[in-house]
Amino acid sequence: ESQLNPSYTFDRFIEGDCNRLARSAGMAVAKKPGQTAFNPLMIFGNVGLGKTHLAHAIGNEVKKNMKDKVVLYVSSEHFTNQFIESLTKNAISDFVNYYQLVDLLIVDDIQFLAKKQKTQDIFFHIFNHLHQRGKQLILTSDRPPKEMADIEERLISRFKWGLSADLQVPSLETRMAIIQQKMHNDGIELPHNVMEYISYTVRSNVRELEGILISLIAQSALNQRDIDMSLAREVISKFVDDVSQEISIEFIQKIVADYYDIPVEKLREKTRKKLIVTARKLSMYLAKQLSNKSLTFIGAAFGGRDHSTVIHACKSVEAMLQNDQSFKSIVADLKQKIKQNTQ
Ligand code: ADP
Ligand code: MG
Numbered sequence: 001e002s003q004l005n006p007s008y009t010f011d012r013f014i015e016g017d018c019n020r021l022a023r024s025a026g027m028a029v030a031k032k033p034g035q036t037a038f039n040p041l042m043i044f045g046n047v048g049l050g051k052t053h054l055a056h057a058i059g060n061e062v063k064k065n066m067k068d069k070v071v072l073y074v075s076s077e078h079f080t081n082q083f084i085e086s087l088t089k090n091a092i093s094d095f096v097n098y099y100q101l102v103d104l105l106i107v108d109d110i111q112f113l114a115k116k117q118k119t120q121d122i123f124f125h126i127f128n129h130l131h132q133r134g135k136q137l138i139l140t141s142d143r144p145p146k147e148m149a150d151i152e153e154r155l156i157s158r159f160k161w162g163l164s165a166d167l168q169v170p171s172l173e174t175r176m177a178i179i180q181q182k183m184h185n186d187g188i189e190l191p192h193n194v195m196e197y198i199s200y201t202v203r204s205n206v207r208e209l210e211g212i213l214i215s216l217i218a219q220s221a222l223n224q225r226d227i228d229m230s231l232a233r234e235v236i237s238k239f240v241d242d243v244s245q246e247i248s249i250e251f252i253q254k255i256v257a258d259y260y261d262i263p264v265e266k267l268r269e270k271t272r273k274k275l276i277v278t279a280r281k282l283s284m285y286l287a288k289q290l291s292n293k294s295l296t297f298i299g300a301a302f303g304g305r306d307h308s309t310v311i312h313a314c315k316s317v318e319a320m321l322q323n324d325q326s327f328k329s330i331v332a333d334l335k336q337k338i339k340q341n342t343q
Contacts, residue, residue, distance in 0.1 A: 002063060003073040008056035014181055016174030019050060022165035026054050030061035033069065033104050033136035038163040040127075040137035044144050045167030048205030051140040054167070055106045058138055062104050069103040076112040080119045092122075099126045106138045110159075114150035124155055131158075170206065172250045173264060175199035178206060182213055194232045197341055200251050201236050212239055247291045247338060249283075249301040255338050256283040259330070268303035282331065284310050285317035290338055 010030075015023055022045075025038050041058075043051050059071045074082075086095035099105065105126075113120050130137060141148065144166065145159040170178065176199045183190050190198075198216075202209045216235045220227045257264035260279040267280045280302060287298045288310065295307035302309075321328050 002059060002071040004059045004063065004071065005056050006060060008053045009060050010057045012181065012185075013050065013053055013057050014170075014174060014177045016170050016177070018168040018170040018174055019054070022054060022167055025163050025165050026058045027061075029136060029138065030058045030065075033062055033066075034134040039131065040139050040159060040162040042139045042141065042145060042159050042162065042164040043167065044141045044164060046142060046169075046205060048207030049167040049169065050206055051167060052108055055108060055138050055140050059104060059106055070101055071104045071106075072099075072102045073106040073108065075108045076110050079107060079123070080113070080116055083119050083122055087118075096122065096126060100129050102130065102135065104136045104138070105130060106140075108140050110139045110141045111143060111148060111151075113155075114148070117152075120152050120155055124152070124158070127155070127158055131161075137162075169203065172199055172248070172254055175202070175206075175209060178209060179213065182210065186217070188217060188227075190227060191229075193341070194227060194229055196254075197229060197232050198236065200248070200341060201240055208239065212236060215239070249287045249291055249293060249298060251341070252286045252290065252338055253283050253301075255334055255341075256286065259334060268301075270303070281313035281317050282334075284313040286331075286334065286338065288314050290335065 010023075010027065013019075013023060022043050025041055026043070028036050029038050029041050043054055045051055056073060059073055062069055063071050083092075083095060086092050107123075113123065127137060139159060144164055145156050148156055148159075176195060179190070179195050179199055183195075198209070198212055202212055212235060215238075216227055216232060219225070219231060219235055225231050253264050253267050256279050257267060260275060262276055262279060266276045267283055271277075284298060284302060287293065287301070288295070291298070293301075295310045299305040299307050299310045317331075321331060
């Protein structure tokens with residue numbers, strides 16, 4: 001038994017800037033396990049960002065396409081417990097043999113091996129055996145190898161042999177896409193403003209995002225209420241400590257990009273197309289007006305521009321506001337929309 005969760009697949013793992021490297025390295029490994037430079041593949045990142053999901057996705061993909069490969073998923077805790085049990089039963093060689101038969105070994109949350117000297121030793125042994133034979137190892141951890149305390153140096157140096165790829169907090173757009181997918185899988189429709197509100201407010205990690213959705217659906221069923229903004233606000237206020245919600249630049253960018261019907265990335269790129277330049281200047285202006293971020297910070301959020309660009313953009317928007325009544329009313333509407341979603 002591989003111990004894989006069949007619903008943790010690549011199709012369900014939404015891609016974003018936050019996970020692009022890890023996801024594509026994972027795909028490469030799944031195509032040619034043991035035959036890429038990514039061995040071991042170390043996936044690290046904070047809780048709830050998709051390490052376990054991605055690791056299973058690789059395992060599931062290999063199992064699907066290469067039926068003869070032995071794939072095994074194990075958490076570090078389970079590995080440790082199995083090892084201790086084998087010690088007490090005097091069956092260490094069975095334990096070692098079992099792991100040495102595997103073609104793709106996934107060990108989740110490797111940080112839990114900290115301070116467990118004997119388990120680390122046996123794992124070192126298994127690691128070497130598999131690696132030398134071109135078998136694939138995938139490890140996950142809540143921190144990068146260099147920050148792993150209380151793990152033997154020789155193991156850490158092996159962790160660094162392959163590729164370490166991190167998972168970051170998904171951007172607003174990626175959070176939206178994740179919510180959309182989850183709702184689609186559950187066959188539930190969420191009003192667009194509710195979706196925007198949740199993805200804007202819940203910024204910590206994907207697990208929390210899922211928790212909010214589950215609770216929203218449950219509350220709506222229990223109290224026979226529609227899933228609307230007022231229910232969303234109630235549910236979120238119970239979950240999220242800091243609903244104070246300072247207005248974020250990424251939210252402003254999204255609202256403006258939606259209005260002009262352009263991809264939000266364009267605001268951060270170098271494109272000089274007139275429409276995009278206008279949208280970019282306007283977003284900078286709104287960021288300056290509505291967020292309490294510095295000019296330098298705002299510039300950085302637009303693809304690393306400097307503060308003088310932001311000043312220039314603000315001046316040019318102010319000039320347009322004076323001369324163009326319809327632009328003025330557009331700006332007022334957008335301001336209203338941004339504020340509505342963030343009170
Ligand atoms: P971790 O192991 O890093 O703590 P998990 O892999 O358990 O995180 O992910 C937490 C939840 O979030 C899971 O239900 C997972 O399916 C979901 N999730 C995380 N990242 C994504 C993503 N990019 N797309 C879709 N779902 C995701
Ligand atoms: Mg996990």
